[in-house]
Amino acid sequence: MIEIGLGIIALYLLVGIFIAIPFVFAGAKKVDPGAVEGTWGFKLLIIPGAAALWPLILKRWMGKAHPTECSAHRRAARR
Amino acid sequence: MSVSYQAVGWNAFKKKYDLLLWAGILLYLAIFSAVGLALNPAATAEILLIRATGTAAIFLLHMILCVGPAARLDKRWLPVLYNRRHMGVSMFLLGLIHAVIVVLTYHAGADLNPVLSIFVSDAGSTVGTFPFQAFGFLALVILFLMAATSHDFWLANLTAPVWKTLHMLVYVAYAFLIVHVVFGVLQSETHPGYLALLVVGFVLVTGLHLLSGAREKALDRGRDQDVAEGYVDVCHIDEIEDNRARIVSLSGERVAVFKYEGKISVVSNACQHQNGPLGEGKFVDGCITCPWHGFQYLPETGQSPPPFTEKIPTFNVKLEAGRILVDPVPNPAGTRVEPAVF
Numbered sequence: 106m107i108e109i110g111l112g113i114i115a116l117y118l119l120v121g122i123f124i125a126i127p128f129v130f131a132g133a134k135k136v137d138p139g140a141v142e143g144t145w146g147f148k149l150l151i152i153p154g155a156a157a158l159w160p161l162i163l164k165r166w167m168g169k170a171h172p173t174e175c176s177a178h179r180r181a182a183r184r
Numbered sequence: 185m186s187v188s189y190q191a192v193g194w195n196a197f198k199k200k201y202d203l204l205l206w207a208g209i210l211l212y213l214a215i216f217s218a219v220g221l222a223l224n225p226a227a228t229a230e231i232l233l234i235r236a237t238g239t240a241a242i243f244l245l246h247m248i249l250c251v252g253p254a255a256r257l258d259k260r261w262l263p264v265l266y267n268r269r270h271m272g273v274s275m276f277l278l279g280l281i282h283a284v285i286v287v288l289t290y291h292a293g294a295d296l297n298p299v300l301s302i303f304v305s306d307a308g309s310t311v312g313t314f315p316f317q318a319f320g321f322l323a324l325v326i327l328f329l330m331a332a333t334s335h336d337f338w339l340a341n342l343t344a345p346v347w348k349t350l351h352m353l354v355y356v357a358y359a360f361l362i363v364h365v366v367f368g369v370l371q372s373e374t375h376p377g378y379l380a381l382l383v384v385g386f387v388l389v390t391g392l393h394l395l396s397g398a399r400e401k402a403l404d405r406g407r408d409q410d411v412a413e414g415y416v417d418v419c420h421i422d423e424i425e426d427n428r429a430r431i432v433s434l435s436g437e438r439v440a441v442f443k444y445e446g447k448i449s450v451v452s453n454a455c456q457h458q459n460g461p462l463g464e465g466k467f468v469d470g471c472i473t474c475p476w477h478g479f480q481y482l483p484e485t486g487q488s489p490p491p492f493t494e495k496i497p498t499f500n501v502k503l504e505a506g507r508i509l510v511d512p513v514p515n516p517a518g519t520r521v522e523p524a525v526f
C-alpha cells in the first residue's frame with residue numbers, strides 16, 4: 106500500500122520535472138511578464154515549485170488570464 | 185511585480201540578515217557537536233550531525249512561527265520578519281540535511297527502497313515502534329513545498345491568498361514534527377529538560393498567536409457588516425497620527441485610513457505581496473509603505489509607482505466636521521479617488 110503511494114508520488118514528480126523544465130524557459134514568460142528577462146538563478150529556483158505544482162502551472166500556461174487576487178474587497182468592488 | 189525576476193532580490197539589509205543567520209546556525213552546529221562529543225565521546229559524527237541539524241531546524245521553526253505574531257504585538261520584531269523567507273528556506277535545508285544523513289545511516293544499503301524503509305522500519309502502534317520517522321518525512325514534504333514556492337514569482341502567480349493558505353501548512357508540519365520528536369528522540373533522551381524545552385516552545389508559539397489574535401479581534405468588529413449605501417463614520421481626523429493610518433473593518437475586510445500631507449485616503453489594508461497589514465505601515469516618500477517588505481502604493485490610486493504593477497482597492501472618502509466618512513463599497517483595485525482635504 107505504502108509502496109503504491111510512493112510509486113504514484115514518484116511518477117507525479119517525474120511528470121512534473123518534464124513539465125517544469127520547458128515551463129521555466131517558455132511558459133513562465135507567458136504567464137508573468139516579470140519572467141521574460143528572469144535570470145538563470147530565478148529559473149533554477151522555480152523548477153522545484155513548478156515540478157511540485159505542475160497541474161496548476163500547466164493550467165496557467167494553457168490559459169489566458171493572469172490570476173488576480175480574490176479577496177472580499179476585490180469581490181465587492183463596484184463594476 | 186513587473187521588474188525582471190532574479191534568484192534573490194538582494195539588498196544590504198538582506199545580506200547582513202543572511203550573514204547573521206548563517207553565522208548563528210554554524211555556531212550552533214559547532215557548539216552542539218562539541219558539547220555532544222564532550223558529554224558522549226562514543227557518539228559518531230553521523231549521530232552528532234543528525235541531532236545538531238534536527239535541533240537547529242526545530243529551533244528555527246519556533247522562531248519562524250513566533251516572529252509573525254511578535255511583530256504584530258511589538259514593531260521591533262519587524263526587521264526579523266522582513267527576511268523570514270530566508271529563515272524558512274534555511275530551516276528546510278537543515279531538515280533536509282538531517283533527513284539525508286538519517287537515510288544514508290539507517291536506511292541505505294539494504295534491499296529495501298530507502299524511502300519505503302522510512303515508513304516500514306518503525307510502523308507499530310506502541311510508543312517504541314510508533315512510525316515517528318514517517319511524520320518527520322511528511323513534515324519535510326510540507327516544508328519542501330513551502331521552500332519551493334517561496335519566490336515572489338509564486339506569490340504573483342498563485343496570488344497572495346492561495347499562497348498564504350499553502351504556507352499555513354506550516355502549522356501541520358509543526359504538529360508532525362512535535363510527534364516526530366516526542367516519539368523519536370525523546371524516547372531515548374529521557375532527561376526532563378528536553379521535554380520541558382519542547383513544552384516551553386509550544387506555549388510560546390500558541391501564547392503569542394492567541395495574544396496577537398485577541399488584539400486583532402477588536403479591529404474586526406463590524407467585519408460582517410453588509411456592503412451598504414451611505415458612508416460609515418470611522419473616526420475623527422485627530423485620532424490618526426500624521427503619516428499613519430487607522431485600521432477599521434468595512435465590507436468583510438480591513439481598510440487602512442491614511443492621514444498624510446493634510447489629506448485622508450482610504451485603501452484596502454491587504455498588501456498585494458503577502459497580504460501584509462498596510463495600515464500598520466507609514467506614509468513614506470509620497471507612498472503608503474508596507475511594514476513587512478516595503479512594497480509601496482500611491483494613496484490616491486492604490487497603485488504601486490511604476491515600474492511596479494501592484495494594485496489594491498480604494499474607497500471614496502469625505503470629511504464632515506472633522507469626522508472621516510468612508511463609502512463601504514470598494515472601488516476596483518487601482519481606481520483613483522480624490523483624497524478628503526482638511
Ligand code: FES
Pocket residue numbers: 455456457458459460461474475476477478479
Ligand atoms: S506583504 Fe510583503 S511588502 Fe507587503
